[in-house]
Amino acid sequence: MNQHVPMASRSSNNSLTEANGLSTGPVPMEPYRSPAFYALEQERVFRRSWLMMGRVEELPKPGSYIVKEVEVCNASVLVTRAKDGAIRAFHNVCSHRGNQVVLDDHGTASRFVCRYHNWTYANDGNLLGIPDESQFFSVDKKKCGLTPIAAEVWEGFVFINLSPVPEVSLTEFLGDFGEYLAGLKYTAAEHPVVFVAELDCNWKVVSDAFSESYHIPAIHPQTIGDTFASKSNPFAHLLDAKIFGPHRVNSMFGNSQYEAKPNSLVERLGQAAMATGNAISAVSADTVSEFLSHPAVNPTGSADWSMDVNHVFPNTHIDSGQGGFFVHQYWPLSYNRTRHEARFYISPPTNVVERFRVEQYIARVCEVLLEDLTNVARTQKGLESRAKDFMQLQDNEILLRHGIDMVEKWVAAETVREAMA
Ligand code: FES
Ligand SMILES: [Fe+2]
Structure with missing residues (x-):
């Protein structure tokens, strides 16, 4: 090798x-x-390539997260490490009305609360809570998690790919x-x-x-x-x-x-x-x-x-x-x-x-x-x-x-x- x-x-x-x-x-x-x-x-180029977001050392423990603005793709990217240790990436966009969910560029949190109306997400992307949920019309919470982005790690470098389905793997x-x-x-x-x-x-x-x-x-x-x-x-x-x-x-x-x-x-x-x-x-x-x-x-x-x-x-x-x-x-x-x-x-x-x-x-x-x-x-x-x-x-x-x-x-x-x- x-x-x-x-x-x-x-x-x-x-x-x-x-x-x-x-x-x-x-x-x-x-x-x-x-x-x-x-x-x-x-x-x-940018919407189809694997793009380097940072190093695993920036996500040292469960709960660590970073947010990267990828202006060239009009994207705000949230990269998390959840309890299971896995590194995941999501669009930093609320399922309610599209607000940015996480405003800090890095930190530690097991859940994220959108500041607009307090919709709450786990750091594995799942939607946990909707305030005043009974007033909504058949919202399926399971389908309202954060939108995932393909993420892979190579030699400690975290990459994402903003294609809905990447044509090629990072490898x-x-x-x-x-x-x-x-x-x-x-x-x-x-x-x-x-x-x-x-x-x-x-x-x-x-x-x-x-x-x-x-x-x-x-x-x-x-x-x-x-x-x-x-x-x-x-x-x-x-x-x-x-x-x-x-x-x-x-x-x-x-x-x-x-x-x-x-x-x-x-x-x-x-x-x-x-x-x-x-x-x-x-x-x-x-x-x-x-x-x-x-x-x-x-x-x-x-x-x-x-x-x-x-x-x-x-x-x-x-x-x-x-x-x-x-x-x-x-x-x-x-x-x-x-x-x-x-x-x-x-x-x-x-x-x-x-x-x-x-x-x-x-x-x-x-x-x-x-x-x-x-x-x-x-x-x-x-x-x-x-x-x-x-x-x-x-x-x-x-x-x-x-x-x-x-x-x-x-x-x-x-x-x-x-x-x-
Ligand atoms: S836009 Fe996020 S809770 Fe309303
Ligand atoms: Fe130079």
């Missing part, structure tokens, strides 16, 4: 793009700016990509540091921003430019990339010779606090050794490695780095508005030295995210100007090219099986 799956090799073919069977021509901009295309994405949807990542030990999964931002851009613009390292020397020169590039690899060429059906992976170069500049005193102090002195991790290597030993983490086994982007179609990145994993999600709000959610999973510090290192790391992550996220609206503005109709993508932007190919394929396909063929 977990044996190393070789990625496309640069030595046999100098282009990752061609070795993965992708075309090399210009890529259309219309899917990034067209309200009509967005309407198709809503119906054919089929993930396919060999699921097998590639199977068994990964997600370190510190109970401890996310969460960043949320609403952005003036199409969801793919921000997904693209976290899918390639070509931009890093240019846009992040003061922060991570010298960690993702070096004299020998000045443009941060990828180590490798591989396509898995609608999903995709790349592995990024990391400069193992990196040292903080002499005048970067806080960064140097942070590095000195670590056994490894690693510049792009908050923890020492021994705390994540099991995670790092998985064959899908640093899949080329390079000494000069920074991180892997594991893109779960359509809108989730489960990234692997030297300090563990982190997750980006790109939730469309409209054709040119997106909520970006990033979660960096970091064990709580146990002493003051670790605390200093973690705080310095989080501050660094904030800086880097701001460098990326303050740029996306500029890209969207340019796309919407219609000055250009096509993007010119280079080899190291392979994930973007595959992403557009897949979205176009799903939009055109009548069925999910056809989209995945």
